[in-house]
Amino acid sequence: MELLTDNDIFDLLDGVASEEVTQRHEKLCKTDESYRQYFSELHGLNESLNILPLESPSLAFENTLINRWEAAQTNYKIPTVLKRTPFIFAGIMLSLMFIVMLFFIQLQPTTTGFTAIDF
Amino acid sequence: MAGDKTAHRDLVRHHKDFAFTIAYRILNNRQEAEEAAQDAFMQAFAALKDFNRTAKFTTWFYRIVFNAALMAKRRHRPIETITESHALAFSVMDTTRSLQNQERTAQIQEALAKLSADDVTMITLFYLKEFSLEEMAGITAISSDTIKVKLHRARKRLAQALRLQLGEEVKNLY
Numbered sequence A: 001m002e003l004l005t006d007n008d009i010f011d012l013l014d015g016v017a018s019e020e021v022t023q024r025h026e027k028l029c030k031t032d033e034s035y036r037q038y039f040s041e042l043h044g045l046n047e048s049l050n051i052l053p054l055e056s057p058s059l060a061f062e063n064t065l066i067n068r069w070e071a072a073q074t075n076y077k078i079p080t081v082l083k084r085t086p087f088i089f090a091g092i093m094l095s096l097m098f099i100v101m102l103f104f105i106q107l108q109p110t111t112t113g114f115t116a117i118d119f
Numbered sequence B: 001m002a003g004d005k006t007a008h009r010d011l012v013r014h015h016k017d018f019a020f021t022i023a024y025r026i027l028n029n030r031q032e033a034e035e036a037a038q039d040a041f042m043q044a045f046a047a048l049k050d051f052n053r054t055a056k057f058t059t060w061f062y063r064i065v066f067n068a069a070l071m072a073k074r075r076h077r078p079i080e081t082i083t084e085s086h087a088l089a090f091s092v093m094d095t096t097r098s099l100q101n102q103e104r105t106a107q108i109q110e111a112l113a114k115l116s117a118d119d120v121t122m123i124t125l126f127y128l129k130e131f132s133l134e135e136m137a138g139i140t141a142i143s144s145d146t147i148k149v150k151l152h153r154a155r156k157r158l159a160q161a162l163r164l165q166l167g168e169e170v171k172n173l174y
Helices: A006-014 A019-031 A033-050 A061-107 B002-027 B030-050 B057-075 B084-093 B099-112 B117-127 B133-140 B144-173
Strands: none
Touching: A006 A019, A006 A033, A006 B144, A019 A033, A033 B099, A033 B117, A033 B144, A061 B002, A061 B030, B002 B030, B002 B057, B002 B117, B030 B057, B057 B117, B057 B133, B099 B144, B117 B133, B117 B144, B133 B144
């Protein structure tokens, strides 16, 4: 008799196997000792996984998380103000440069007239 | 603001165990799992206003958890192996569980630790019984056609890891 694949066995364990697979399984259980052992192993694993408990984090988890979130929200406001600082700084520097340039332009000796070259 | 805080707390209370379990199974370390779960919540809180209300919240959120745990796994050192002290810690945590179940749980945790993050996630999501195969596909960004195959392979690899592990335990007895 044709053996069942692992996929067939998992379908059986999940309760979604076809009628044909179920019948083959029942026959194999009666006739094939090695199949019975293999199925029993996977069945045991499936049962254990079914009762594997849900884990719980520490008791402080909830408060730590809420505090972290609140702190992050408070800190979030500071960067928005700070975010403008480079622009303010760049603005001030550009203004200063402009004033300095104007100042030096004022100091430049001015030409008294323009002599056109006459060809 | 106070309403937001209450809503956030409700969200944490409702999802913390599932989020932590997914992260813990992937990372196999309680502290790192807590950090990953917290990071996931922080990301989710920050992105809540952009959350598409037509999508299912759990699929969206557990995808964040899955990614946060994967990121943490890539960042951190080799996985912590489950020792007898861990098994003892499990038993202290829940005295109502039978000793046999605790032992089996510790064995499975140890075998899960030997699998890839993908395999662990498949198994964890499936046995949490909260998600359909389509939702699992959404969380892991794997097509729904391949999710069942991946789940079957993951379980087979877990069975092999468990067999090897139990064989070694028996050898160590002699």
